[in-house]
Amino acid sequence: MNSIVVKDLHKTYAGALVPSLQGLSFAFEEGRMVGLLGPNGAGKTTTISILCGLVKAGSGHVQIFDLPQDAAHREAIKRAIGVVPQQIALFPQLTALENLRYFGNLYGFKGKPLLQKIHHYLELFGLEKAASKEVGRFSGGMKRRANIIAAILHSPRLLVLDEPTAGVDVQSRSMILQFLRDYNRQGNSVLYTSHLLEEAQQLCEDVVIIDEGKMVVQGSPAALIQQHPHSRNLEDVFLHYTGHAVRD
Numbered sequence: 001m002n003s004i005v006v007k008d009l010h011k012t013y014a015g016a017l018v019p020s021l022q023g024l025s026f027a028f029e030e031g032r033m034v035g036l037l038g039p040n041g042a043g044k045t046t047t048i049s050i051l052c053g054l055v056k057a058g059s060g061h062v063q064i065f066d067l068p069q070d071a072a073h074r075e076a077i078k079r080a081i082g083v084v085p086q087q088i089a090l091f092p093q094l095t096a097l098e099n100l101r102y103f104g105n106l107y108g109f110k111g112k113p114l115l116q117k118i119h120h121y122l123e124l125f126g127l128e129k130a131a132s133k134e135v136g137r138f139s140g141g142m143k144r145r146a147n148i149i150a151a152i153l154h155s156p157r158l159l160v161l162d163e164p165t166a167g168v169d170v171q172s173r174s175m176i177l178q179f180l181r182d183y184n185r186q187g188n189s190v191l192y193t194s195h196l197l198e199e200a201q202q203l204c205e206d207v208v209i210i211d212e213g214k215m216v217v218q219g220s221p222a223a224l225i226q227q228h229p230h231s232r233n234l235e236d237v238f239l240h241y242t243g244h245a246v247r248d
């Protein structure tokens with residue numbers, strides 16, 4: 001079975017006094033919908049960035065499906081992953097269509113097939129009418145939805161999203177979650193971070209809770225709740241493992 005593996009990752013950013021990751025390990029099988037959860041500063045974004053090749057680990061390794069981590073497979077790994085960063089990664093002065101054409105071109109798609117794909121997703125995400133509008137004039141929810149389209153035009157087998165539903169309106173959130181469910185049902189793997197534990201409990205087959213750069217616990221929300229008789233939900237489980245102290 002193909003897996004996504006994060007093994008003994010260590011990372012200390014240049015100039016930082018404390019490590020961001022301290023031997024973080026977890027793994028999940030292809031086709032799973034997984035939530036990467038943790039308090040502020042736990043290392044979620046750092047982990048995702050290393051997994052996607054955007055940040056270099058100090059030590060440890062990641063494995064994406066059966067693809068060897070070498071220069072010969074760099075392109076294949078890049079094509080296997082779609083990344084939706086926390087910050088909107090679109091050009092505000094370009095229209096949605098221009099932005100998406102640009103991102104499609106980066107993956108070698110062009111012409112009519114690319115346009116068809118873009119229009120399919122614009123419609124799916126309720127953005128068809130805004131195709132010719134500058135992204136800088138989009139609402140927050142519209143930007144989030146367009147940001148996701150930019151990451152899926154090349155049909156990645158693994159979709160990684162950093163807080164895709166943070167601060168979005170209810171309708172956008174519902175649309176994004178429905179898309180993630182459908183994309184996962186098509187056999188794709190989804191790894192997403194969130195601070196919204198109720199959402200993660202409903203969406204994810206598996207959650208990985210990390211804290212201070214280490215894995216704390218992994219399992220299905222239902223199993224984790226059952227293991228802790230005093231926990232009514234995933235939030236209780238989360239607080240059990242990460243404590244009640246506020247993180248800044």
Ligand SMILES: Nc1ncnc2c1ncn2[C@@H]1O[C@H](COP(=O)(O)OP(=O)(O)OP(=O)(O)O)[C@@H](O)[C@H]1O
Pocket residue numbers: 013014016019020038039040041042043044045046047
């Ligand atoms: N570029 C950087 N340079 C120095 N330190 C960094 C950098 N990026 C992150 N850190 C530090 O690494 C630790 C982990 O940060 P990271 O963003 O990975 O956590 P997170 O779990 O995603 O947090 P949040 O939930 O707040 O987004 C934090 O202490 C953060 O301050």
